[in-house]
Amino acid sequence: MQSTKTDVAIIGAGPSGLMLAHILNQAGISCTVLERKSPDYVLSRIRAGVLEQCTLQIMENLSLDSRLKAEGLPHDGVILADGERVIDIDVKGLTGSQVVVYGQTEITKDLMDAADGRGFTRIYEADNVQLFNIETEAPFVTYEKGGETRRIDCRFIAGCDGFHGPARKAMPNSDTNYVEKVYPFGWLGVLADVPPATHEVAYANHHNGFALSSMRSLTRSRYYIQVGLEEKVEDWSDERFWDELELRLGADIAAKVTRGQSIEKSIAPLRSFIFGSMRHGSLFLAGDAAHIVPPTGAKGLNLASSDITYLSEALIDYFKHRKSDGINNYSDKALNRVWKSSRFSWYLTTLMHRFHDGGEFNRKMQVAELNYIAGSKAAQTTIAENYIGLPL
Numbered sequence: 469m470q471s472t473k474t475d476v477a478i479i480g481a482g483p484s485g486l487m488l489a490h491i492l493n494q495a496g497i498s499c500t501v502l503e504r505k506s507p508d509y510v511l512s513r514i515r516a517g518v519l520e521q522c523t524l525q526i527m528e529n530l531s532l533d534s535r536l537k538a539e540g541l542p543h544d545g546v547i548l549a550d551g552e553r554v555i556d557i558d559v560k561g562l563t564g565s566q567v568v569v570y571g572q573t574e575i576t577k578d579l580m581d582a583a584d585g586r587g588f589t590r591i592y593e594a595d596n597v598q599l600f601n602i603e604t605e606a607p608f609v610t611y612e613k614g615g616e617t618r619r620i621d622c623r624f625i626a627g628c629d630g631f632h633g634p635a636r637k638a639m640p641n642s643d644t645n646y647v648e649k650v651y652p653f654g655w656l657g658v659l660a661d662v663p664p665a666t667h668e669v670a671y672a673n674h675h676n677g678f679a680l681s682s683m684r685s686l687t688r689s690r691y692y693i694q695v696g697l698e699e700k701v702e703d704w705s706d707e708r709f710w711d712e713l714e715l716r717l718g719a720d721i722a723a724k725v726t727r728g729q730s731i732e733k734s735i736a737p738l739r740s741f742i743f744g745s746m747r748h749g750s751l752f753l754a755g756d757a758a759h760i761v762p763p764t765g766a767k768g769l770n771l772a773s774s775d776i777t778y779l780s781e782a783l784i785d786y787f788k789h790r791k792s793d794g795i796n797n798y799s800d801k802a803l804n805r806v807w808k809s810s811r812f813s814w815y816l817t818t819l820m821h822r823f824h825d826g827g828e829f830n831r832k833m834q835v836a837e838l839n840y841i842a843g844s845k846a847a848q849t850t851i852a853e854n855y856i857g858l859p860l
């Protein structure tokens with residue numbers, strides 16, 4: 469069997485895996501990235517588009533932020549709409565900070581485009597990746613490529629292989645050691661090459677359900693509406709979608725919606741999943757391999773970024789300074805932030821969606837909470853500081 473050696477074997481070439489590979493490579497630590505799919509497939513996934521400071525910081529430290537700086541849209545605020553009421557939260561004024569709207573797929577593209585010039589190995593279309601000896605200090609992975617089985621020996625394995633990958637499944641008790649919440653609805657999302665209705669991202673709670681106005685650029689809009697889990701994308705013509713979106717966003721925002729042909733339309737269920745531990749022996753989990761957040765608040769990629777910041781610091785300390793504190797604390801530190809972000813996504817989901825089994829009391833609580841937010845700087849500051857991302 470062909471066999472190679474590296475310091476860190478990274479499974480998955482999504483944003484988590486590529487960010488980690490770039491940072492380790494910059495620090496002089498060798499790594500190999502194994503990805504099951506082709507580069508084109510990885511780039512075809514449509515993801516959310518709001519970047520927190522921790523993501524921006526990684527791209528800046530890697531000197532990969534030139535396109536992000538040129539094309540990203542810095543946002544000073546966020547909007548909560550409830551019927552005809554529109555609450556503008558001045559995120560920059562309240563926190564001194566901003567988020568940047570830039571497709572997460574574009575982040576993956578920037579990381580991919582720069583990878584060849586930077587000297588770490590990426591292997592795409594690697595089949596049947598398997599992990600071995602993770603309890604020891606000499607783990608290894610095997611994979612199949614071109615009809616051959618190959619082996620990579622390493623000191624650590626980083627499981628950056630998303631929710632369905634093999635890394636989490638290699639952890640002890642992987643089928644019981646997690647906490648999950650499934651929401652009783654999904655989001656129907658549409659991407660269209662039309663100018664966005666709002667400059668800021670707007671979350672709306674309407675009698676018919678939640679709606680979201682977002683964007684990828686000044687000429688490309690991203691909209692979502694809450695739908696039942698039984699809904700089928702084929703039943704949503706563009707016209708039906710635009711009618712429902714405008715109704716839910718309220719008259720003020722609806723007046724600024726430009727309709728156009730959808731270039732992508734899909735339904736995604738909402739759920740929260742948090743695995744109990746992000747390390748076992750020589751295996752670390754990061755990003756979607758360890759946790760899923762509902763899209764409300766757009767925390768998915770930003771949590772991957774905070775995981776990778778903690779993990780890369782820990783690995784650099786280990787390889788460069790022979791210190792193990794970072795690797796020993798990684799799981800607790802990362803999970804602490806994951807839970808706080810999951811709390812915010814849960815809060816915003818609960819506040820802005822219609823729950824058919826929620827009853828009159830829950831709806832009254834939503835209205836009372838929105839009344840409170842509308843009149844309280846403290847409440848708006850709480851939302852703003854969570855929206856821009858809690859400190860690392």
Ligand code: APR
Binds near residue numbers: 505756
């Ligand atoms: N072998 C190798 N690679 C695998 C395997 C496997 N068996 N299974 C999955 N992968 C790859 C997937 O093909 C994917 O490219 O792992 C990668 C995981 O990438 P993501 O699912 O994007 O997860 P992650 O990198 O953690 O991204 C975190 O970024 O784009 C956002 O919202 C997204 O929340 C997500 C966040």
Ligand code: PHB
Binds near residue numbers: 515516517690763766
């Ligand atoms: C998006 O632009 O896709 C988006 C924005 C905000 C969210 C979720 C998704 O909360």
